[in-house]
Amino acid sequence: MAGPKNQLVTLLTDFGSRDPYVAAMKGVILSAAPHAQIVDIAHDVPAHGVTAASFILAQVVPCFPPETLHVVVVDPGVGTDRRILAARFGGQALLFPDNGVITHLAGVLPLEEIYAVRNSQFVPPPGQVSMTFHGRDIFAPVAGHILNGLDLRLLGPQPDTYKLLDLPQPRQDGGLIVGQVIYIDGFGNLVSNISAEMIVAQFGAFDRVTAQCGGRDVGQLQGTYAFVAAGEALALINSMRLVEVAVNQGRACDVFGAGVGSEVRIVQRATAASRGGTR
Amino acid sequence: MAGPKNQLVTLLTDFGSRDPYVAAMKGVILSAAPHAQIVDIAHDVPAHGVTAASFILAQVVPCFPPETLHVVVVDPGVGTDRRILAARFGGQALLFPDNGVITHLAGVLPLEEIYAVRNSQFVPPPGQVSMTFHGRDIFAPVAGHILNGLDLRLLGPQPDTYKLLDLPQPRQDGGLIVGQVIYIDGFGNLVSNISAEMIVAQFGAFDRVTAQCGGRDVGQLQGTYAFVAAGEALALINSMRLVEVAVNQGRACDVFGAGVGSEVRIVQRATAASRGGTR
């Protein structure tokens, strides 16, 4: 007899770490699936920050072993008629509210199967469920079933559609690439939506371009932070293969006064020949 | 021979997450009980926040599997003659300073047994113990013994009494229920001490009442946050079965300028008939 497929479960919420909410979910999961191994992705996603959670998920999920279950409860529509979905992307199982939180991940891993979680055999009925804490009352017990080996397709029917966020896309504008800051990390680094691949496709090589942020030149792409002096600004291709504007050992978001949505540009670098044009 | 009963252990402290304190406790527990599975409840309880910790404990402990051990080190009296107690409430084991931190839990789960932790066979002697970090030097090694199967009653004698906090109680005042904000969560939601059961007992049904906070009407009890527009205030029965004043996708504590102790009222709703009194 086959044992449970999943035992590893991650949690991504906006519950913070100072309230009873995350631990209540963990208690319910461990009550249902005592051998579960729970890993926190993050709980201090900005409150109701579906877009930030979507970005984080895409960076983290591909790092986990196949058959890991990822439970996402960034869910401003809790208690409304928004659906809860269960899906498999590239061998990773996910349980999440249908609010677009899997948008970035769907661009990274192939969707293999998806179901609306509604089978009353596994989902507690409304009378036994609070309307404001589905994390504890629905997500956690359903996660317990999945960790105990439940086939996702038994959770409910395939939905016709599921929600995806309408994300800003970088555009080519003359010889430039014009993108936006889409994520600011805890170091204050400005992560843009301009990928390494776009730069190679348009300019052929990284050393032919220079970056601008908020109208300010931040120079050629560097290899890493410490290639410039402490306190100096730079741009680089980060570990997500995206253009990032940073300040070595400083906070770029403060130095540039930039936020999510601020413009980042990649432009053709002036060569020595073109600079010395009078010759 | 029976193996250990408890292997799951939770930690609730006010140590924060940036210092060595929590990890030192975990190291000591895992040194004594290598198969322990440690779950964090919270470590960023307000410093010396016995009342907040008591509230959190009551929300979380009932979610865990029977025989889980819960170790609480919110302990402003560390190193004084305050006792350390071990108890069983509703099948859950607890190890905690005798400062009232189990007050809310004692209202939720029945006390089954309680002991003063003092048996020198299991408690390191004063000379081997710092006076300021009993979490590492007493709670953690004693937790190790319990996780290895030690019967709680071997830890020491039953105490004559144990401390309970004197909590504010909601009162009926004419036709009203007048309660207080007792907890503010990370979303800024104002959790009061008025329970769903009190409302039903006094008014018969939820749809006959309206809520007030800080002298301001917040309307009928809603099902969930998103039943009002983003930025609008509301009241609801939350997942703890308590009246909560919130702002959909906002921070009620800021909008209402409210804190722990602020007044929350439940009043009879003006009906169409009573409003249209001139008829």
Place this chain on the structure above:
Amino acid sequence: MAGPKNQLVTLLTDFGSRDPYVAAMKGVILSAAPHAQIVDIAHDVPAHGVTAASFILAQVVPCFPPETLHVVVVDPGVGTDRRILAARFGGQALLFPDNGVITHLAGVLPLEEIYAVRNSQFVPPPGQVSMTFHGRDIFAPVAGHILNGLDLRLLGPQPDTYKLLDLPQPRQDGGLIVGQVIYIDGFGNLVSNISAEMIVAQFGAFDRVTAQCGGRDVGQLQGTYAFVAAGEALALINSMRLVEVAVNQGRACDVFGAGVGSEVRIVQRATAASRGGTR
């Protein structure tokens, strides 16, 4: 055949808890070593805070069971030619950037073996590694190998030297000990570099001295915080056997306006006899 020696692994980083970075590392470790048990030491060390991380490490590592692997990624030099080292101190395995982060630990546990991590059999080649996130791309996979039983000495050659921080040392100055605040914890307590042993060596006993911080007398060494009234300042020998200046249930760093580097003095206590000198 012997199984893996280490299964317990701790993480100490300055990545914070709201970004994908820590969870990405955990995913990679668990992909390589599914039975690893991961314990967080801290992730909100001040950004690029090598000295604070060094201090924390020395407090925590000795609490863990032998053969625990401790992975430290406080690494402002990521992607430069700074080395990654693997070492064993007092039976504990460590993987860390060669930036001095093991300085305090090296004063507490004996160095048993140390290697530069560079064997291409176990370290992914530069082309497969981001230059800005060695935590995910080098530290985590190498940790996986160690958790699967790899002998540290196979990771690379012994280095001629390794970096140690130049830490401020307390000095004897006439009859005084003059030290510095070296760490401020989350409670606002001021931890100095003056050890209990120094006081005993110079003055013979704790009750013969009084402490000063920022030119202000904080009195005799107390046993614990609650030996003075709430809000009152005090000094004590803390759980690290260091002189600590604190405010009972308050924040000494604010009360004293003190920071890392602020002066702490231990002086001979005026005795009754010396005070009453006219007799």
